[in-house]
Amino acid sequence: MAMESPFKADILKGKVALLTGGGSGIGYEISYQLGRHGASIAIMGRRSQVLQAAVDSLQSHGIPAIGLEGDVRKRKDAIRVLESTIKHFGRLDILVNSAAGNFLIAAEDLSPNGFRTVIDIDSVGTFTMCHEALKYLKKGGPGKDISNGGTIINISATLHYTATWYQIHVSAAKAAVDSITRSLALEWGTDYNSRVNGIAPGPIEDTAGASKLGPEEMMSSRQHMPLFKLGEKWDIAMAALYLASDAGKYVNGTTLVVDGGEWLSKLRH
Numbered sequence: 593m594a595m596e597s598p599f600k601a602d603i604l605k606g607k608v609a610l611l612t613g614g615g616s617g618i619g620y621e622i623s624y625q626l627g628r629h630g631a632s633i634a635i636m637g638r639r640s641q642v643l644q645a646a647v648d649s650l651q652s653h654g655i656p657a658i659g660l661e662g663d664v665r666k667r668k669d670a671i672r673v674l675e676s677t678i679k680h681f682g683r684l685d686i687l688v689n690s691a692a693g694n695f696l697i698a699a700e701d702l703s704p705n706g707f708r709t710v711i712d713i714d715s716v717g718t719f720t721m722c723h724e725a726l727k728y729l730k731k732g733g734p735g736k737d738i739s740n741g742g743t744i745i746n747i748s749a750t751l752h753y754t755a756t757w758y759q760i761h762v763s764a765a766k767a768a769v770d771s772i773t774r775s776l777a778l779e780w781g782t783d784y785n786s787r788v789n790g791i792a793p794g795p796i797e798d799t800a801g802a803s804k805l806g807p808e809e810m811m812s813s814r815q816h817m818p819l820f821k822l823g824e825k826w827d828i829a830m831a832a833l834y835l836a837s838d839a840g841k842y843v844n845g846t847t848l849v850v851d852g853g854e855w856l857s858k859l860r861h
């Protein structure tokens with residue numbers, strides 16, 4: 593059940609956002625909420641049917657939206673998608689990296705190429721998108737109002753805060769994402785007044801990530817969670833709104849954990 597947003601409807605008025613993996617799951621919900629708060633939305637994804645359905649849905653809510661096919665593992669796709677976004681909407685203010693690959697597998701059964709595939713999507717893909725987007729995002733410049741610079745949000749995870757069974761590849765990939773977030777926050781915050789942050793969702797209902805954990809694991813983690821419940825995609829989208837808007841104008845280089853305190857409970861298992 594979608595809750596009403598506590599934010600004003602115009603906090604992102606005039607802004608343009610590009611979201612990788614924005615056609616489904618958490619990425620779609622962030623697209624929708626950024627759009628509901630005034631932003632124009634470009635979503636990038638590999639599957640044209642998924643993209644089209646997402647764009648139709650966004651447009652049915654009156655949100656200006658386009659879908660751009662592409663794979664974050666391909667630099668030429670990143671460049672093309674960014675160029676198309678600028679061509680269509682004229683600017684870029686917000687980049688959300690939510691494209692991710694995932695499957696459960698024991699480390700001894702995972703091929704090095706399987707490991708590399710997830711690193712390529714999550715870590716290298718995030719860097720590639722940030723790298724290619726910078727020239728459009730860096731409008732602020734030293735000494736200007738910090739809210740002028742474009743901003744980046746990288747979707748991460750809490751898997752690597754401890755260790756997570758059958759997630760060696762994703763844990764390593766997201767650890768790199770968190771490190772990328774901090775390095776870019778330092779360099780691009782200093783040079784361009786661009787803020788770079790992350791969000792680390794916990795178990796979120798009705799997502800590809802959650803369905804990869806068996807129902808048993810979901811229920812057992814639920815019993816041990818401080819808030820005894822799964823998160824909603826809405827919770828992640830509200831965090832994204834906070835970070836993308838002026839509400840978060842002094843937040844830079846942090847990865848905001850939105851998990852109801854779930855990862856803390858892993859420490860005592």
Ligand code: HXC
Nearest residue numbers: 692693694695697703704705706709749762800801802804
């Ligand atoms: C073992 C697998 C595998 C699987 C792929 N590989 N799937 N190994 N189990 N289920 C291995 C292959 O054997 C191959 O290695 C290598 O990975 C590349 O496989 P391809 O099929 O060629 O890759 P590709 O078609 O590019 O697909 C990559 C993909 C992707 C990562 C499998 O399709 C995918 O994950 N899609 C789902 C996206 C998703 O779930 N997103 C939500 C993420 S949620 P070899 O050696 O054989 O060549 C999230 C949150 C985490 O990230 C927190 C909650 C758990």
